[in-house]
Amino acid sequence: MADPAILTHSLTKKYGAVTAVHEMDLEVKTGEVFGFLGPNGAGKSTTIRTLLDQIRPTVGSATILGLDSHTDSLAIRRRVGYVPGDLALYPNLTGRETIRYFARLRGGVEQAVVDELAQRLQADLTKKVKDYSTGNRQKIGLIQAFMHRPELLILDEPNAGLDPLMQQEFLTLLAEARERGSTVFLSSHTLSEVERIADRVGIIRDGRLIVVERIDDLKRKAVRRLDFEFAQPLAADTFAGVTGVREVTVDGTHVHISYEGPVTDVLRAATTYEVLNLTSREEDLEEIFLAYYRGDEADAVGEASASQAESTNHVR
Incomplete structure (x- = not known):
């Protein structure tokens, strides 16, 4: 292993x-x-x-x-191939000279691999590092990290x-x-x-x-949400105790529910009333983070x- x-x-x-x-x-x-x-x-x-x-x-x-x-x-x-968060390169070297410098430190790399990476990342290796934008400097960092596989x-x-x-x-x-x-x-x-x-x-x-x-x-841990529109206003505790329900917001005839797990119990409680409209959405993973x-x-x-x-x- x-x-x-x-x-x-x-x-x-x-x-x-x-x-x-x-x-x-x-x-x-x-x-x-x-x-x-x-x-x-x-x-x-x-x-x-x-x-x-x-x-x-x-x-x-x-x-x-x-x-x-x-x-x-x-x-x-x-x-190891490494790109630091605060990438610093020699400002007066061109991109090509920078790559050659790193390649020599590694004992040499295949030029064909460097050329392929530069083409795929659309990296112009002829300019000096000081003339690069942040994104173009980052491309040089990526090439040197990947070039020796x-x-x-x-x-x-x-x-x-x-x-x-x-x-x-x-x-x-x-x-x-x-x-x-x-x-x-x-x-x-x-x-x-x-x-x-x-x-x-x-x-x-x-x-x-x-x-x-x-x-x-x-x-799978993403909290799902249901937005209901009912024919009549509901009491704030209508969904209290329903399995899986985490949060309920009631605004007159509009009810917003966050829940985990199966939706069956939520729908069973909701359909005892007249439902005019229903939309469903999942919480973005970024929100979980x-x-x-x-x-x-x-x-x-x-x-x-x-x-x-x-x-x-x-x-x-």
Whole structure:
């Protein structure tokens, strides 16, 4: 059985009194696309920099491709493609010179692969880096990350500045990498960027990994909504106690219901009255993601404990 692509044990990073990453236990399977989600400042980039030995953990450890992230950091970097969240390139080099520089650091790469990536991303390699837009600099970062066909891609907000067409091409590149057996660790603050490609997602809040879920399981948790229009006004407690109902808003003849699970009991209660109109909609996954950032800190800690126990059983 293959080693996990990424495995952390109680990974913690503190800056004085501030804990940027708190006792993170995470396992990313070989060959999967894993979305690492959280808003700016949640601890995503600190986690990545710690994994890549750019900074040292205060407590805990990590292995990448079965190797110790600190003692084997050089060997790891040969096998990893990385796009940092704060991509910095030499401003007076052209895009082509930049790619050649990174290629030499890696001991050489196939020029045909570089040319194909540049064509697919519509990257003009003749301009100097200082003359690039944010999106065009990001294309150079993506080329250098993909060009040696690494076993593991670690990508921190890689879509920054890319137009929708290039974002779609980027997702295609990720799908192809997965088909080759590569693992992708994709950090983002937007669930919609990763939901079409990720197998699983982990959500980080204030440095804590609060949940790890398969995308399909996350979708099944989506709260559905029904909007009724009745022939007559209903009392506010009409749907009280109905199985699955989470929230009811009554505005005269209009009733808005949020529910989980089968709709049978909701419809049975509603059709005892004359229904003039009915519409149904599902909660966007982005709302589910944002829901993990609502509520008080005690709820977050409770979620973390329960989710970690459950995710450990799923992941291992």
